[in-house]
Amino acid sequence: MPPPRLVLPPPAVDPGGGLRRSYLRLVALSSTLRHLDQLLAVSLASGHYALDPAPATALLLRYSSLRAPPRHLLRLFRAFPRPDRFLRNALLRSLPSLRPHLLFPSPDSFSFAFAATSLSSSCSSRGNDAAAARTLHGLSVAAGYASDTFVASALAKLYFKLSRVHDARKVFDAVPSPDTILWNTLLAGLPGSEALDAFVRMVEAGRARPDSTTLASSLRAAAEASHMAMGRCVHGYGVKCGLAEHEHVVTGLMSLYSKCGDMDSAQFLFDRMEDPDLVAYNALISGYSVNGMVESSVELFKELAASGWRPNSSTLVAVIPVYSPFGHELLAQCLHAFVVKVRLDADALVSTAMTTLYCRLNDMESARSIFDAMPEKTMESWNAMISGYAQNGLTEMAVALFQLMQELNVQPNPTTISSTLSACAQLGALSLGKWVHRIITKENLELNVYVMTALIDMYVKCGSIAEARSIFDRMDNKNVVSWNAMISGYGLHGQGAEALKLYKGMLDACILPTSSTFLSVLYACSHGGLVDEGQKVFRVMTNEYRISPGIEHCTCMVDILGRAGKLNEALDLISEFPQSAIGPGVWGALLSACTVHKNSDLAKLASQKLFELDSENAGYYVLLCNLYTSKKHYSEAAVVRQEAKNRKLVKTPGCTLIEIGDKPHVFMAADRFHPQSEAIYSYLEKLTAKMIEAGYQPVTEAALYDVEEEEKEHMVKVHSEKLAIAFGLLSTEPGTEIRIIKNLRVCLDCHNATKFISKVTQRLIVVRDASRFHHFRDGVCSCGDYW
């Protein structure tokens, strides 16, 4: 139902306009809504200003600044039969959501600037706001304001707020000669390193003079990018232009220095400030806290309280790191006491900081309860919670929370998407990953480097290496992480040669390889059996790039040599490693190589080291036991098994996941819980017969000699991957590829069996096990039986 129209009496005469001026003054002085209502009533009753939009504009703006409901503003506006552009613009400035029809007829640059500003001050992350921003942008371009600096900075800020960096840049680029404020808008919205690039371009262009705001933003960017050299340049520039003493610039410098651990410089700057404000205090307190200077942090906090400033939520966030070592409960108590003492409202900032902290402490329940208690969740709080789940391995929870966001029509930003994709990658759930990809496309969400790289990683880990590569090839500006993701993807899928080719391509593109790059390449060499290449890359890394090998590089090297049977060379190499790099991983790699090459002497040495370093891991006992069994050293095998039993070590039960359509199905060894269990087992029997016809030999009883009765029974049981594959074959059309995910490494018999299955059924079978991918096609596995 439309709101009722106010009935206006005819206008009265006001010679000279004296009455009008006093009326406008009264409006400006009103401090309550009731006061304004009375003024409105007076003017209506007397018949003044019925057709005069100026007093109405003043009233409307005053109502708006006193937070009158939008309904009320609209009603006032509609009471005027002939609103002029000032009145229309005032309404645009005051309404929280865009009403495009209010722009017409003949919108001016004020209209667009007002509308954009009001949208960005009210926009949450609802999906509709992005659409409204695009509408507004389109209309402003159509009206000829694409190069207006005022409109552009308001629009750019709006896009930044909606996490649409591309669109903000587009707005900026459309302006031929940006002024200082437009540059500043860009600098404030861009992520650290990009903002620093923009600062350089601004200075080089030389058409707009940087001011204190420019420098403050650039220092923020330098701190974010941990780019001390650029930070010093900005500082120097500030000194040259006489802007270095500006309060915001000094605060930015303090934060830069404390980010880089130089608390002396930060403190020096603070001490020189004549009258430091709350932000400056917060910056220094935070610097002390994150650098572990607890006493200084607390001292300065006391000084702050004594100086008359009232701490705000940023102050609280700045001291949180000081309290964090006390553990969860004490932390909560300390913070509560803090909040009570300074009569502080714990707002979204504090809740998000607490959520992040609990996530870091691995206490996901506390994190979630704080998150759930937030009445208005911010983008940052959603992201903190989702990435907390993803990083703590609670991948299903991460995806579930993302689904909740979708249901609530909260638009995700690139950070949300990256975290969710990382959860999908860990899960290996291709259908979920594709669903997220579809959302990106459908909602036209921003595809930045982080999102594209997360997509590559997701497709790699969900088994679609081809899809990952096609995304990689479509990327305009790949960073080193994107290259690493793709290289390690080839490694994971056993395509060592492709990985090396890409590594060379990366060097040709003048991208500086990092420690992770070398790890990915070495990993690819190990999974592809490329021994010489691996050794060469390792030498290049240490000699040419001066990167000292970490635990994982060393483990990879032992793996590479060990798999090739060069066990003694591997042992020699271990003695050359830095002591810090020799952990369970290195000896574990040697032990698995020993079991493959049946060297029980070295295996004994490796396992002795392992039992010292990591005595609680059942996997090593299993490896050693299997080695002894295969060499028919049954008594030694029995000793190892008894030892494992004495220590009450339990093997992780194996399970396998397969997705049919969008539905996941999980199988355990020998389980009969699946509703189609009967059909699966009878199909598997028929299949085994065909496989045996083709030459398959199941693990024979002889190999199981000496296994205790109970275990023997267990070992002849059907492993979970066979069940999953059989179910997959039953439930899909001939020719469809089968993808399964196993939580442990695939066993010898299953690996062999899968080769035969791929041959007799003519299907491509992709298996992701705990360490890599196997692509089985026509009786051959991509790993070359080398895993």
Place this chain on the structure above:
DNA sequence: TTAGGGTTAG
């Protein structure tokens, strides 16, 4: 009578 940008903290 009506514009656009900033420092700390998640």
